[in-house]
Amino acid sequence: MVASYRSIEWRDGVLRMLDQRRLPHELVYKDFTDCSEVAAAIRDMVIRGAPAIGVAAAYGLALASQGSTSTDPGSVYSEVKAAADVLQAARPTAVNLFWAIDRVLASASAYAQESAAALCQSVLDEAHAIAAEDVEANMRIGLNALPLIPDKATIIHHCNTGSLATMGYGTALGIIRTAHEHGKQLEVLVGETRPRLQGGQLTSWELKHLGVPLRVIVDGASGHFMRTERVDLCVVGADRVAANGDIANKIGTYNLALAAWAHGVPFYVAAPTTTFDMSLPTGDRIAIEERPAREITHVGDYRILPDDVSVANPAFDITPAKYITAIITERGIVCPPFEENLAALVKGDG
Numbered sequence: 001m002v003a004s005y006r007s008i009e010w011r012d013g014v015l016r017m018l019d020q021r022r023l024p025h026e027l028v029y030k031d032f033t034d035c036s037e038v039a040a041a042i043r044d045m046v047i048r049g050a051p052a053i054g055v056a057a058a059y060g061l062a063l064a065s066q067g068s069t070s071t072d073p074g075s076v077y078s079e080v081k082a083a084a085d086v087l088q089a090a091r092p093t094a095v096n097l098f099w100a101i102d103r104v105l106a107s108a109s110a111y112a113q114e115s116a117a118a119l120c121q122s123v124l125d126e127a128h129a130i131a132a133e134d135v136e137a138n139m140r141i142g143l144n145a146l147p148l149i150p151d152k153a154t155i156i157h158h159c160n161t162g163s164l165a166t167m168g169y170g171t172a173l174g175i176i177r178t179a180h181e182h183g184k185q186l187e188v189l190v191g192e193t194r195p196r197l198q199g200g201q202l203t204s205w206e207l208k209h210l211g212v213p214l215r216v217i218v219d220g221a222s223g224h225f226m227r228t229e230r231v232d233l234c235v236v237g238a239d240r241v242a243a244n245g246d247i248a249n250k251i252g253t254y255n256l257a258l259a260a261w262a263h264g265v266p267f268y269v270a271a272p273t274t275t276f277d278m279s280l281p282t283g284d285r286i287a288i289e290e291r292p293a294r295e296i297t298h299v300g301d302y303r304i305l306p307d308d309v310s311v312a313n314p315a316f317d318i319t320p321a322k323y324i325t326a327i328i329t330e331r332g333i334v335c336p337p338f339e340e341n342l343a344a345l346v347k348g349d350g
Helices: 037-045 050-066 073-088 093-110 116-148 172-181 198-210 217-227 252-261 340-345
Strands: 008-011 014-018 029-032 152-156 184-190 214-217 233-236 240-242 247-250 267-270 316-319 324-330 332-334
Touching: 008 050, 008 116, 008 340, 014 050, 029 037, 037 073, 050 073, 050 093, 073 093, 073 116, 093 116, 116 172, 116 267, 116 332, 152 172, 152 217, 172 184, 172 198, 172 233, 172 267, 184 198, 184 217, 198 214, 214 217, 217 252, 217 316, 233 252, 252 267, 252 316, 252 332, 267 332, 324 340, 332 340
Parallel strands: 152 184, 152 233, 184 214, 233 267, 267 324
Antiparallel strands: 008 014, 014 029, 240 247, 247 316, 324 332
């Protein structure tokens, strides 16, 4: 079962994306016919979530190929590669963006000596395949995680990792959704996720839509609830997983992991294998995106900080592997030692 709303759809040569900046108050879709517009939508967070960003980029390349006026396949391929450079510059941290682009380019290169029509079709076919595989991977993540979720559980979740962040099911929120659909009694403590409030605005909207009980809490309250109430587990997503198990995720994830570690609460990461970056030995090598200061200085159009105050606004932080209980993937659950077990999973031995 997929949600009645879709983060991304391809309709007759047009890419349609749900404008997540308008939620939870309005359900507004925007149509895109140009790759540069897709790059701007990724950068401006019309579309969010590592898997969804990857799919959007793949379809952006499809728009680039179909928008070409050349009949020479080599020229069309060059235009697609130029579009890839624009898309890659949109957001630097989520590895799915680069993975999806590399996959589409590899498919297109096989047709660079054949015909422009065949090359364009190959790009679109690859984008469709990436989108379909994402839904299937997310559903498998949810099923793999079922044994980890008590029949009655209180769960802390950070950021947004549901249908809005993927192609239709979700990673960490997909785990919660699967447990709910299997009859487990859940309550979710939803971190609001400053400064963009993805948890408060998006995750709470999705959970309400699904009928899952929830309470929205400020990010700094997680330790309080672990100390004063029973919290059974934390579950988050990831935008990039290094070879040693360090993860990059939305800012505030590291703080949550530290609080969970201090209180003996299991801390799980839901990540499709497309999020793995085995070329990076540790999370110290992951590029951290710096977002505009306005995200902190303002709430909506209202300025909440004094004028001329310096602001630092990293979009992500790195959670060291030692604070992670397990990484849940579509291929299975990876436990420490992560460096050994992630490598085995990628090679197909896990």
